[in-house]
Amino acid sequence: MDRRRVLGLGAAAGIAALLPSRVMAASDPVPVLTNWTKLTLQLVRHTATYSPPVAARAFGYLGVTGYEAVAACDGALTSLAGQLNGLTPLPRPGEGAHDMAAVLQAALSAGTAHFFANTGPSGQRALATMTRKLDEQVTAGLPEDVAARSRALGLAIAAHICGWADGDGGAVVANMGFPESYTAPDDPAAWVPTSLVRQQQAPLLPDWGTVRPFAMPAGDTCSLPPPPAYSEDPTSAFYAEAMEVYSATKALTEEQALIARFWSDDPMLSSTPPGHWIFVANDLIARRQLPLAVSVDVMARLGIAMADAFIGCWQAKTTYNLLRPVTYINRVIDKGWKPLLNTPPFPEYPSGHSTVSGAAATVLTAALGEGYAYEDFTHEREGLDGRPYASFWDAADEAGISRLYGGIHFRAAIEQGLTQGRCIGAYTVALRTLA
């Protein structure tokens, strides 16, 4: 589908009263979106505070930024102001012509710089380079006044969203998200640190469940039933879950080990689990030439749903504060057992990757359809071949079970995580975007 034709259709959709006086599209806005998303994925990997919840938050706000920048120029798109918690009406175009790509470029460059202000020297250099190159690209051939007006609008949109973000309770991440101390409750079921890394002797971001959500009402909106009761009795459900992890990891097939690694998505070594899904969406936008309106809608919804998923997931993790398989198995079953994956430094139940993947599959399925087959090339540059999936839920289910193969989650955390993600994702699906 031709993207510029889509722009034309949007403008011709009979909402002239909502349109700025004139909207141009001297260059294709979609590459602006996909290029900034690619860079954002790198910045997530290379910025020390960007654990998965923090990454999901940035994807949420940047997704909204891209969407609102395009919505400001395309009356066929409904603003998310008033639909997302705390988002007030955004700046709109004034008199004179605006260029959509230039508005989008200004908004995303400013927004990305804001959320990654703490990235290192190479990230700052990349931000400056991307800004300069895309500025040159989108303003080539534009009248100066149009370029200036478009830039001002984009910057105003970004400033509005960044100001909104700053008040959500998740903007400041100290010590990479780790509290200075942690005293484990006197409870054998309680999470205890599993790492020899000194910084990771307290659970990551224990208050993340109180961060303001985007689309769902509150962190506990999609609360979960408790996990199986802790027991060391070999006939108990809890023991059975642990034995399932132990047995599975002892007899992993090559394919199962590959699945565990494909979805491991470790922070600081990858773009994290939400980044994995953002990569998939961005790749589909480029490969399948999705229309601009659909593209910004997908990126906004995906970011929103995954940000909310981590808030809900962390609320439950803090509530149940359950120990990890490695702690239980070493204590009760085999003191020498080691999981295939590095155990993340926070409580077990539910599985964050499962919750976020459930939310991602929910919104992607709603946006692009049931049975949407695709190939996932997220880790191609790291030497892992693309993996084909018959649907987004096919992938989400695999992401969930990968945590059992990796030895870092019990089955209940995976199944309930996927369920929680579906519940949280539904709030994002309910947002009104495309007319």
Add this chain to the structure above:
Amino acid sequence: MKGCVLGLVLCAAPVAAQTVPQFVEETTPSGLSHQFTGEWEYMVGGGVAAFDCNGDALPDLALSGGTAPAALFVNQSGASGALAFAPVESGIEMEAVTGTYPIDIDSDGITDLVLLRVGENVVMRGLGDCRFERANEDWGFDGGDAWSTAFAAMWEAGESLPTLAIGNYINQREEAYPWGSCTDNWLHRPAGAAYAPPLPLTPSFCALSMLFTDWNGSGKKSLRVSNDREYYEGGQEQMWHLEPDAAPRLYTEAEGWKRLRIWGMGIASTDLDADGYPEFYLTSMADNKLQRLVTPAPDALPDYTDIAWAKGVTAHRPFMGEDLRPSTGWHALFADVNNDGRADLFVAKGNVWEMPDFAMADPNNLLVQGADGVFVEMADKAGVASTHAARGGAVVDLNGDGALDLVVVNRNGPVQVWRNAGAVGNWLAVALEQPGPNPTGIGSWVEVRTGEHLQRHEVIVGGGHVSGIWGPQHFGLGDAEQAEVRVIWPDGRVSDWRAVQANAVATLTPEG
């Protein structure tokens, strides 16, 4: 051998308690005035080579400068007294130098220099009297064109020239996506009297430190490489097999190698427990690692466990001051600064460059080992807790008094030097000499024992962060006035134990 031997006074070492080292900074009065400067291409690098270039037995200093010219400072320190240096024109005054390593490449008894650079690496032939000349062409050395940030060297059997390993970092011309652009490391192997074209060590993952080591007591050297995970994709820490007349090949998971992914910035090694297998200290951001073989034994797998926490050397955040954000570690070196017979550990610290999630006021560490094998931070008490953005360094006896002094290269800040002015135990310096190639026995193991206390040093060129020392091996002896020393030479010959007096330089040859 058990108990007291040979009627010598050997049983007193090591001393029972940790002696707090005392250093005095003498940067300004010493005349050592130099800076390693630069922006993105010089966020890593900043090395110093400590070696004697004029035959007075005192280490002179070759300092990298980044955007400033490299510089050589002749050591004019008085015997056992205050430190003094004077800059001299030496021939190394070129820009874009990130690291400096001393080595006698042509085995003529005059130390040469390897200059790692952003651009072409240069080997400088020592001419004597602290003068050097470019020797790339004479030695067939292809300096390439990369951002070089790591170095190691060893002599392979039968070769007249050392094998040189050079680690490279990011493609320096990549602006928007530096990640995943790691340039291949190179292995420069000799072919007769000159070097063959360098072999790419593919895959390479942005090395910031490397060293050759006989990690398993097999008599064979392997190449350990510490890599910066910030820039690689699909990478990890590495170790290469190096077999004669065979292409290098990586140790694999099937051989027991375990995947470790850190911001690898520097390697220090020593045999802390004198069991014949060296431990490796890997600097990084936040927690640093101290690796010990899981099963130290002949035919051991290269499977390491991290004992940094147990030994008190995680050094993961500043130990003093208000800034408690995670630390950034660079050069590391085991050295006995109080001569109590136990290796201590110096770690240079400093923010990469405006990384707000990491400490900006990040003091260097001086971790002093106690009798229980646990290290205790003493940098502040010892007076070396500088918070400049440190990179390279050397712990070396600059005034010949038997107490190790300290020089540190800071990024966009002054090079600093401290004189060790504390009460220290007795000491021994061991110099190796052998005829022909490899005149100083690189690759040997030097063993020193006092009573039942054994110390072992592997003689290496490499490791740390772009910094090297060329000179005798230093051992603290505590109260012992004599010691025994022997050498396991690179060809496997083991010398007899030889009794030596403390507080002197003992020169050993393969003949005794």
